[in-house]
Amino acid sequence: MERTFLMVKPDGVQRGLIGRIISRLEDKGFKMVAGKFLLISEDQAKRHYAEHEGKDFFDNLVSFITSGPVFAMVWEGDEIIELSRIVIGKTNVKEAQPGTIRGDFALHTPRNLIHGSDSPNSAEREIHNFFEQHELVSYEKTISLWN
Numbered sequence: 001m002e003r004t005f006l007m008v009k010p011d012g013v014q015r016g017l018i019g020r021i022i023s024r025l026e027d028k029g030f031k032m033v034a035g036k037f038l039l040i041s042e043d044q045a046k047r048h049y050a051e052h053e054g055k056d057f058f059d060n061l062v063s064f065i066t067s068g069p070v071f072a073m074v075w076e077g078d079e080i081i082e083l084s085r086i087v088i089g090k091t092n093v094k095e096a097q098p099g100t101i102r103g104d105f106a107l108h109t110p111r112n113l114i115h116g117s118d119s120p121n122s123a124e125r126e127i128h129n130f131f132e133q134h135e136l137v138s139y140e141k142t143i144s145l146w147n
């Protein structure tokens with residue numbers, strides 16, 4: 001079972017979309033194992049976006065993600081890293097398809113509402129940048145998706 005780090009970014013919080021974004025992930029059948037509402041520190045933001053350090057939009061990314069509260073989460077499911085990015089939709093809002101979170105709700109590319117890890121290594125690093133091991137809740141879903 002794979003885990004990923006998903007986060008409603010400050011624009012999603014400001015627009016009141018936390019609930020609807022979580023619903024999309026629940027509708028798909030993924031399992032939430034951790035969640036918290038917080039303001040990100042600058043150091044935490046730089047660690048989170050380490051892969052983009054040196055790019056021209058790095059400073060904007062850090063200032064945007066620290067500009068207001070976020071809702072950080074860990075979700076679990078088979079191949080969830082790839083599947084959740086399909087539910088989220090493409091980074092570029094002009095490419096994000098209707099039916100995806102970004103396709104249905106996002107208007108501007110840097111303001112694309114939600115972050116999702118892009119690989120198992122990133123997921124591991126991002127989860128531990130936001131959560132302690134004891135905050136990840138281990139449980140079984142008692143309603144089967146298959147019958």
Ligand code: RTP
Nearest residue numbers: 057061090091109110111112114115116117118
């Ligand atoms: P995310 O990390 O937020 O889930 O998004 P992503 O994988 O789809 O996109 P990524 O390439 O990792 O970029 C991270 C975030 O940076 C902003 N961005 N701005 N050219 C630009 O101005 C530009 N490119 C990316 C977006 O907010 C993107 O989500």
Ligand code: MG
Nearest residue numbers: 115116117118
């Ligand atoms: Mg990314």
